[in-house]
Amino acid sequence: MAGNRRAPPSGMTPDPNRPQKPCRKAPRDTPVSVFALPPANGTSIWDLLHHGRPHFRSLTENIEVDLAVVGGGLVGLTTALAATNAGLRVAVVEKATLASGASGRTSGFVAPSLRPLPGGISLETVLGSDGARRFRGFAVDSGRMVFDLIDRHDLDVPTARAGWIEAAHTPDAFNRLRRGAGHGDQVLCADELQGITGLENLHGGVVRANSGAIDPKAYVSEIARASAEAGAKIFENTPMEALHFGADGHAELQSSAARIRAAHVVIATNGASRLLPRLAVAVMPVRVHQVVTGTLPEALQTAILGGGHVITDTRRNAVALRWTPDGRLLTGGLVLPSFRPASTEAARFYARRLAAIAGPAAERAGLTSDILEAQHIWHGRIAMTGTGLPLLYTPSSAVTALVACNGRGIALGTALGMALGEAIADGLKRGAGRMDFSALPLPATKPRPRPLRYVSGFGARWRAALAEIFDRHETRQLAKPPSNKATTSRNDKHERNE
């Protein structure tokens, strides 16, 4: 992101005359200035950075189009852009403002890979061996599609293209990463990794090909601008309230003020929708918090991830870290169960994490770890499907729903949205009712209701807490010198073998 960083706004640079305390890990009860924080879920850092985005009026009159897309996030807008470029008359309707859902609240990592599926199930079990190979290939290529889209349409989106690093927190994890490295991935040993990230205690990593980060709000806004310029009609502040399946093969959407008649409707609402109750009960909404520091001194921006990479690690409760274009460190994830309000807990937990990860580099740069405190916090919802894979659902020949999230939804959502838009354009040209989604890398399936979905959303926090305990245990074990007893018995065995 180095090339895209703006100069720190005046007033946000830490006072150079402030006495410098020695840097240390924040103790357990370090008070974090959470009361100074804006309320969680309010604006994301991308809202604060983003000025001059296009605004679109709400829909007040009845219209007829080839394709109506419900949802102004990255899935809906990439579908709309691809379909518009393929010659369809397209309308997009968003209930609030574009990117006000998950898309505008993300960390912006372009991470073209799949998260492990829940319950340790293999992709082969869900999709079969051919399907798994095809889907993996599609996911790996999805990062390239994000950056291609930005370049092809000349989108004004701050990007970090040096790459996304998956870093190993144990030697075993490094071996797994190394074995799984694909074409174009760059394997880094521990020293090389520390050299380019400035971060300690990592055991090597892999820089994934065609990966990196974007400003997600700018990304969605710019795709909307490109779609509108290509002829798509976009409406904000237009919640859709009902969906009717017409007898003539068309579908009809209804808001409080207007109707849209369409040959095909795409529901791209990240699972949340009363339009398709079956879809809504099939996804588990999981709340993810994001935390940023204030704008940090240039010295630290050079010392940590100064080469412009973004990083996550292989811990079960993974650490994610990147710079924002205005020089703040961004991290976040699930909030562990606590009696404190979730945003207070997130600020406390992630400030301590930042101090542990970035504290040593801050110390080397002559800074104190209190500059790593959270200054802004927000949250968003990811929509976990039962399989952990994106969900393509076709309740009728005129309606398709796509939930593209597996926690790494930016690259995959873009690639699936583009593929869906093109497939619908092909299908409508062949004649309504003759949709063929075989170009998409996953089959359409019937969503299965998840009766405990709200409870299991809370369960995700407990699982994160357990993961944290395992992770800490693992890293403590690594830090321990090998015990004499173990060394002796190994030596004895060695001698006996000789």
Ligand SMILES: Cc1cc2nc3c(=O)[nH]c(=O)nc-3n(C[C@H](O)[C@H](O)[C@H](O)COP(=O)(O)OP(=O)(O)OC[C@H]3O[C@@H](n4cnc5c(N)ncnc54)[C@H](O)[C@@H]3O)c2cc1C
């Ligand atoms: C905090 C957080 C961090 C994340 N970080 C990353 C990351 O770093 N990298 C990554 O790859 N993925 C990340 N993800 C996942 C990624 O953001 C999502 O997969 C992706 O943005 C989903 O896009 P979407 O278009 O499906 O959904 P959304 O962006 O949520 O869009 C759905 C839209 O539908 C609208 N809508 C809903 N109902 C209606 C209705 N009835 N009428 C009209 N409009 C309606 C909503 O207002 C919303 O704007 C993160 C997610 C979260 C929450």
